[in-house]
Amino acid sequence: MEKFYKDRNVLITGGLGFLGSNLALRLDRLGARVTLVDAFLPGHGANWRNIEEIRGSVQVNLCDIRDEHAMARMVADKQTIFHIAGQTSHTDSMTDPFLDIDINCRGNMVFLETVRKHNPEARVVYASTRAIYGAPVTVPVTEAVRPNATDIYGVNKYAGEAYHMIYHRAHGIPITVLRCSNGYGPRAQIEHPKFGILNWFVGLILRNQKIKIFGDGAQLRDYTFADDFIEAFLLAGMKQDALGQVFNIGATTQIRFLDMVKTLIEIAGQGEYELVPWPPEYKKIEVGDFAYDISKAQTVLGWSPSTAFEDGLRKTFDFYRANLEHYLPAE
Amino acid sequence: MEKFYKDRNVLITGGLGFLGSNLALRLDRLGARVTLVDAFLPGHGANWRNIEEIRGSVQVNLCDIRDEHAMARMVADKQTIFHIAGQTSHTDSMTDPFLDIDINCRGNMVFLETVRKHNPEARVVYASTRAIYGAPVTVPVTEAVRPNATDIYGVNKYAGEAYHMIYHRAHGIPITVLRCSNGYGPRAQIEHPKFGILNWFVGLILRNQKIKIFGDGAQLRDYTFADDFIEAFLLAGMKQDALGQVFNIGATTQIRFLDMVKTLIEIAGQGEYELVPWPPEYKKIEVGDFAYDISKAQTVLGWSPSTAFEDGLRKTFDFYRANLEHYLPAE
Numbered sequence: 001m002e003k004f005y006k007d008r009n010v011l012i013t014g015g016l017g018f019l020g021s022n023l024a025l026r027l028d029r030l031g032a033r034v035t036l037v038d039a040f041l042p043g044h045g046a047n048w049r050n051i052e053e054i055r056g057s058v059q060v061n062l063c064d065i066r067d068e069h070a071m072a073r074m075v076a077d078k079q080t081i082f083h084i085a086g087q088t089s090h091t092d093s094m095t096d097p098f099l100d101i102d103i104n105c106r107g108n109m110v111f112l113e114t115v116r117k118h119n120p121e122a123r124v125v126y127a128s129t130r131a132i133y134g135a136p137v138t139v140p141v142t143e144a145v146r147p148n149a150t151d152i153y154g155v156n157k158y159a160g161e162a163y164h165m166i167y168h169r170a171h172g173i174p175i176t177v178l179r180c181s182n183g184y185g186p187r188a189q190i191e192h193p194k195f196g197i198l199n200w201f202v203g204l205i206l207r208n209q210k211i212k213i214f215g216d217g218a219q220l221r222d223y224t225f226a227d228d229f230i231e232a233f234l235l236a237g238m239k240q241d242a243l244g245q246v247f248n249i250g251a252t253t254q255i256r257f258l259d260m261v262k263t264l265i266e267i268a269g270q271g272e273y274e275l276v277p278w279p280p281e282y283k284k285i286e287v288g289d290f291a292y293d294i295s296k297a298q299t300v301l302g303w304s305p306s307t308a309f310e311d312g313l314r315k316t317f318d319f320y321r322a323n324l325e326h327y328l329p330a331e
Numbered sequence: 332m333e334k335f336y337k338d339r340n341v342l343i344t345g346g347l348g349f350l351g352s353n354l355a356l357r358l359d360r361l362g363a364r365v366t367l368v369d370a371f372l373p374g375h376g377a378n379w380r381n382i383e384e385i386r387g388s389v390q391v392n393l394c395d396i397r398d399e400h401a402m403a404r405m406v407a408d409k410q411t412i413f414h415i416a417g418q419t420s421h422t423d424s425m426t427d428p429f430l431d432i433d434i435n436c437r438g439n440m441v442f443l444e445t446v447r448k449h450n451p452e453a454r455v456v457y458a459s460t461r462a463i464y465g466a467p468v469t470v471p472v473t474e475a476v477r478p479n480a481t482d483i484y485g486v487n488k489y490a491g492e493a494y495h496m497i498y499h500r501a502h503g504i505p506i507t508v509l510r511c512s513n514g515y516g517p518r519a520q521i522e523h524p525k526f527g528i529l530n531w532f533v534g535l536i537l538r539n540q541k542i543k544i545f546g547d548g549a550q551l552r553d554y555t556f557a558d559d560f561i562e563a564f565l566l567a568g569m570k571q572d573a574l575g576q577v578f579n580i581g582a583t584t585q586i587r588f589l590d591m592v593k594t595l596i597e598i599a600g601q602g603e604y605e606l607v608p609w610p611p612e613y614k615k616i617e618v619g620d621f622a623y624d625i626s627k628a629q630t631v632l633g634w635s636p637s638t639a640f641e642d643g644l645r646k647t648f649d650f651y652r653a654n655l656e657h658y659l660p661a662e
Binding site: 094097098101102105106109113137144145146147149150151152155156158159162163166169170284285 | 425428429432433436437440444468475476477478480481482483486487489490493494497500501615616
């Protein structure tokens with residue numbers, strides 16, 4: 001992996017966000033030449049603190065993936081592109097579906113057209129999401145399970161990955177799609193609960209605020225640590241067998257939502273929770289139990305999540321305790 | 332059916348196109364109060380001749396479904412809305428993906444938001460397409476088969492129907508989705524081969540031009556006559572069991588592409604064809620064999636196609652022979 005990425009010209013869209021910045025740190029350590037693109041949209045997770053350690057050794061370019069002229073320059077000379085930028089809030093996609101369409105449909109097409117015109121040889125890894133399965137029609141969920149999104153975000157992320165697959169088949173662009181499950185870890189935004197609920201709870205605990213659990217918290221979920229996702233992105237960018245393929249990327253160990261909260265409080269050594277009724281805007285898009293089948297990623301990418309939940313939580317609390325002021329919600 | 336639609340306030344988007352106009356004629360005969368919306372986009376199939384017989388008894392409003400203010404007035408007082416307008420060319424979606432996104436993603440969302448705000452009680456029937464299955468992952472294709480579109484049109488039509496299903500579940504709008512297969516019959520455009528290939532061939536035969544078949548013409552296809560589609564739309568707008576449901580609507584009898592052409596020539600009593608190599612832009616999005624499972628529509632809607640292929644072709648040739656000048660390509 002070091003051999004592959006050393007001196008490699010790499011672009012990361014959404015590079016100042018949660019996944020993008022963690023990936024940037026790792027690529028920088030591997031010796032890659034890293035360029036980060038980020039639109040810094042309010043509420044979308046970009047944070048200068050995320051890349052403080054590598055500020056001097058990476059290129060940062062603030063622009064929107066919908067900006068075709070800036071993006072043409074960004075993609076032109078890159079060997080590998082990790083395309084992570086997107087609208088990521090389930091609830092926002094229901095209250096402002098047009099923004100979600102503009103970023104996750106039109107914006108992805110601007111990106112792909114730019115790659116097709118200016119650098120069709122670039123290896124592209126696209127960050128999709130388990131939200132495309134929505135309330136899954138069968139569990140555990142393999143890549144062959146049909147999409148059943150419960151919100152506009154899930155539909156448009158599916159459209160985005162389908163565009164990528166079509167641009168692979170019709171235009172020969174070497175593309176891999178990763179359907180990422182719930183993530184947690186350092187460098188996620190903790191300003192609002194619109195995405196990254198576990199990190200939101202970490203923030204509440206550190207700010208001595210009570211966690212509200214909707215319903216009884218009995219739904220099964222899986223949580224994947226940032227470093228495990230990053231490993232999957234790096235492998236997906238290397239393996240020839242991954243071309244034109246879609247992979248489920250997520251933890252296989254299920255935990256009930258309520259037990260996740262109890263574990264957080266235990267690891268933190270502080271915190272409180274209460275059960276409250278489902279707010280209607282969340283209930284409408286709640287997906288129920290979810291369990292991932294990741295055997296394709298295990299076989300083809302040689303990837304499995306390796307971080308124990310408690311270890312990941314400890315690293316997460318360590319990070320936010322040391323950096324809390326940089327991640328607090330604006331007053 | 333007459334009882335249900337008599338004096339009913341009905342809106343048809345794409346009302347001057349192939350399906351929309353045939354539906355309008357039938358609804359007019361059933362005694363419905365029909366309003367037609369059409370954007371008259373160049374190349375999209377709208378033709379005044381399509382509604383000549385009912386010009387005096389239907390309302391026509393030229394506007395785009397992306398025009399939220401005009402559409403607000405259009406949907407406000409309607410009991411039933413047949414939402415058929417859309418970008419419909421596979422190849423155009425590959426050469427101009429942004430127009431397809433703007434109509435089939437953003438335009439569908441403008442439509443749905445307009446219905447949600449101004450008339451959430453309206454019964455909506457959305458015309459989707461078998462193109463969402465693309466190169467189907469299993470044959471015959473039931474509604475449970477996962478989408479696998481080979482072009483941007485197929486992806487965005489899937490997004491459009493998924494938006495509709497979400498607006499049904501989250502906002503309670505009474506919606507039914509019909510995934511329509513290849514259609515043919517009177518009132519389709521025959522100006523270009525970008526959609527409605529059978530009608531295009533009918534036009535070529537009547538203009539004494541040779542039909543070009545790409546490849547060997549061995550791929551299996553099904554062709555559904557306009558009147559059969561119209562019956563499905565009318566049933567879908569009536570049945571309570573159809574709410575929140577998706578249905579495959581198409582013929583079950585398969586015919587090889589080459590045999591379809593031979594039958595056309597036989598029924599017409601004129602015409603010639605030749606085999607030519609696949610042009611690359613078509614080959615890239617060709618889907619191979621296709622066979623529809625329509626048992627859900629048979630069970631729930633009580634719908635089956637009833638027009639024999641030869642009968643449908645005779646009616647089609649009769650129509651275009653009587654009206655050819657109104658459907659010829661612009662010089």
